[in-house]
Amino acid sequence: MAADARALINVPQKAKRGEVIPIKALISHVMETGFRPNSTGQLIPRDIIKEFVCTYNGTEVFRAEFFPAVSANPFVSFTTVATESGTITMTWTGDNGFHATESVAITV
Amino acid sequence: MTEPLTMVATRRRFLIGAGGLVLMTTVPEARAQFLAQSEARAAAMQAAIKMIAGDAPTKSGRIKIELPPLVENGNAVPLGIKVDSPMTDADHVKAIHVFTEKNPQPNVAAFQLGPRAGTANIQTRMRLADTQLVVAVAEMSDGTFWRDEVEVVVTMAACLEES
Numbered sequence: 001m002a003a004d005a006r007a008l009i010n011v012p013q014k015a016k017r018g019e020v021i022p023i024k025a026l027i028s029h030v031m032e033t034g035f036r037p038n039s040t041g042q043l044i045p046r047d048i049i050k051e052f053v054c055t056y057n058g059t060e061v062f063r064a065e066f067f068p069a070v071s072a073n074p075f076v077s078f079t080t081v082a083t084e085s086g087t088i089t090m091t092w093t094g095d096n097g098f099h100a101t102e103s104v105a106i107t108v
Numbered sequence: 109m110t111e112p113l114t115m116v117a118t119r120r121r122f123l124i125g126a127g128g129l130v131l132m133t134t135v136p137e138a139r140a141q142f143l144a145q146s147e148a149r150a151a152a153m154q155a156a157i158k159m160i161a162g163d164a165p166t167k168s169g170r171i172k173i174e175l176p177p178l179v180e181n182g183n184a185v186p187l188g189i190k191v192d193s194p195m196t197d198a199d200h201v202k203a204i205h206v207f208t209e210k211n212p213q214p215n216v217a218a219f220q221l222g223p224r225a226g227t228a229n230i231q232t233r234m235r236l237a238d239t240q241l242v243v244a245v246a247e248m249s250d251g252t253f254w255r256d257e258v259e260v261v262v263t264m265a266a267c268l269e270e271s
Contacts, residue, residue, distance in 0.1 A: 033212070062225060068212070069216040071183060075231075077231035078230050079225055
């Protein structure tokens, strides 16, 4: 599952110490709600991303819990304080063993 | 001269009355079902908010929802939330929860923040199944809860049919 998930993340490459930086993350995922019937009238089983976690050099700075009401290809934008140079890692986990990780380096 | 006019009036009144009678006898079941469902969902939203805030009051203010007032396609509605907070260790937003009144499930998303976030400014995209109320609740580090609600008109609802 993870191999075919395409994630796009947008983090500034450089920042000043203490600066509040915007982070945007988008991942391709159907986010099937589990409430929609298919052509034979049966409900399509739920298949969503349940959790998104962003860590900054291993420290969790942001976490989001998603429900079926989050749109397909979940997008989330938030901010964090640029404290030190290092890596910002984002992890998505969901139904059917879905797991995707994306990392980006930042210079402070 | 007045007689035909009253006749028309009574005929019209009769037709309206008859039409109303037909509507009242056939529609109530469906209507009752619909009302029961929307009531159940509104109650589910209140229950979901209660699960987060407990018995603490949710005051309005400090948090602001940004949603378009009129939405054409309910499948991807841009949602922005801002909370007025200094985001220091002593005073910051711990979490933001988003709820809807008429979606099949009241919860939309929950965001956990902390002083490392710098600001409480989040954007995402959500689904809306109907014209309804969207509620956001912010949980502060001092244990208070703040809420904002926005009524959104949706012309094409989400999650009705297979796309």
